[in-house]
Amino acid sequence: MNQMNGIDYMLAEMLEQPQILQLILENEDIEKITILIKNESISRIILTGCGDSYCAAWFGALLADKWCPQYDVKFYEPFDFVNYYDSNKLENTLVIGISVSGGTLRILEALRFSRKHKATTMVLTDNPNGKIVREADMHLLINASPPESLLTTSYTTEVAQKYTGYQNDVAQTKTYLANLGTIGRLFATLSSKPEKNQEEIRKSFSLIKKAINQREEFINAGKSLSSTSENISFVGSGPNSPTSLFGAYKMFEFTLHGFSCDIEEYCHTRYFITTDKSSVVFLAPDEQCYKRIMEIEPVITDQIGAQTLVLTSDSLLAESSTRTISIGLPKDSILSPLVLTIPIEFISYSLAKKRGFNTNTFRGGVETEKYVTGSFATIRQSRSQY
Numbered sequence: 227m228n229q230m231n232g233i234d235y236m237l238a239e240m241l242e243q244p245q246i247l248q249l250i251l252e253n254e255d256i257e258k259i260t261i262l263i264k265n266e267s268i269s270r271i272i273l274t275g276c277g278d279s280y281c282a283a284w285f286g287a288l289l290a291d292k293w294c295p296q297y298d299v300k301f302y303e304p305f306d307f308v309n310y311y312d313s314n315k316l317e318n319t320l321v322i323g324i325s326v327s328g329g330t331l332r333i334l335e336a337l338r339f340s341r342k343h344k345a346t347t348m349v350l351t352d353n354p355n356g357k358i359v360r361e362a363d364m365h366l367l368i369n370a371s372p373p374e375s376l377l378t379t380s381y382t383t384e385v386a387q388k389y390t391g392y393q394n395d396v397a398q399t400k401t402y403l404a405n406l407g408t409i410g411r412l413f414a415t416l417s418s419k420p421e422k423n424q425e426e427i428r429k430s431f432s433l434i435k436k437a438i439n440q441r442e443e444f445i446n447a448g449k450s451l452s453s454t455s456e457n458i459s460f461v462g463s464g465p466n467s468p469t470s471l472f473g474a475y476k477m478f479e480f481t482l483h484g485f486s487c488d489i490e491e492y493c494h495t496r497y498f499i500t501t502d503k504s505s506v507v508f509l510a511p512d513e514q515c516y517k518r519i520m521e522i523e524p525v526i527t528d529q530i531g532a533q534t535l536v537l538t539s540d541s542l543l544a545e546s547s548t549r550t551i552s553i554g555l556p557k558d559s560i561l562s563p564l565v566l567t568i569p570i571e572f573i574s575y576s577l578a579k580k581r582g583f584n585t586n587t588f589r590g591g592v593e594t595e596k597y598v599t600g601s602f603a604t605i606r607q608s609r610s611q612y
Contacts, residue, residue, distance in 0.1 A: 275324035289465075441568075447569075458506070460487075489508070538553070
């Protein structure tokens with residue numbers, strides 16, 4: 227773990243993201259991996275991951291389904307994949323396991339299962355020294371952290387100190403965006419229109435940088451949401467279903483009650499437990515989502531008294547209000563998760579700071595060592611079938 231003087235670790239990682247995006251654009255290994263994949267007679271791609279990496283796998287499957295029609299693309303939780311997927315379908319399949327730390331045992335198990343049944347395996351990771359790297363046919367680094375910073379932790383107890391693989395022991399932000407960006411570059415290169423789609427990725431990366439410069443709006447929104455909320459729902463559809471789940475996961479990392487939901491499903495489910503002590507963050511990257519949300523948002527604000535925030539595209543010319551923030555988003559909403567990740571990061575950070583959490587450590591400093599020790603037992607010491 228590195229020490230960052232004068233600025234807290236979580237904020238520092240979020241502000242590093244423009245440099246990480248540049249490294250992704252310059253990463254020649256992506257083109258090399260693409261050649262290897264094309265030489266493998268692949269007809270099917272399966273992505274799998276846990277936690278934030280599951281959200282990244284979901285995004286990747288949605289993007290590849292649109293950009294790479296030559297492949298049948300799916301995503302799975304690794305436990306479901308290993309135990310319930312028909313292994314007879316794995317021949318001519320590329321299985322991409324995503325593990326930031328390189329130490330997620332369920333991903334290692336998924337790759338071993340895949341290789342046993344003649345699939346080609348690849349790992350997407352931040353850790354070049356992770357065990358998973360040694361067992362995959364190929365690997366692609368997201369280059370979010372210096373490798374030497376992944377060898378130690380800030381924890382003090384014997385077992386917790388073994389939970390390595392992250393530069394800083396904080397709610398993860400830059401590693402998630404690095405996964406999305408690397409996946410975007412990979413599938414742009416594999417797509418039927420590589421030059422066009424690579425340009426779309428570059429434009430999206432520029433919009434990410436602009437969104438980071440807009441951070442004070444997001445920080446102020448987080449402070450406002452923090453003032454009364456007992457729970458926060460992140461509501462998004464289509465390509466932003468995984469984005470809304472990422473938002474809920476950030477709440478969990480500060481011991482807060484977070485939920486994610488599809489826009490339409492919200493009206494049928496989460497709506498019924500929304501109260502005047504709830505907050506709802508809507509993701510509206512395109513006209514379809516925005517129009518539907520504008521039917522829902524006034525009801526839960528005016529009739530129920532919940533706090534709301536709508537994150538939408540500046541191209542929609544949304545009516546300016548304290549409940550709406552307009553952001554420069556890609557024209558194709560399939561890429562909007564790359565940018566909408568940014569306000570969620572800063573909102574989560576701000577909300578945690580306002581609530582008095584320590585953003586320099588996991589779980590905001592609440593029984594940190596106890597829960598990290600438990601995570602080591604449940605995640606990294608779990609038994610593998612393969």
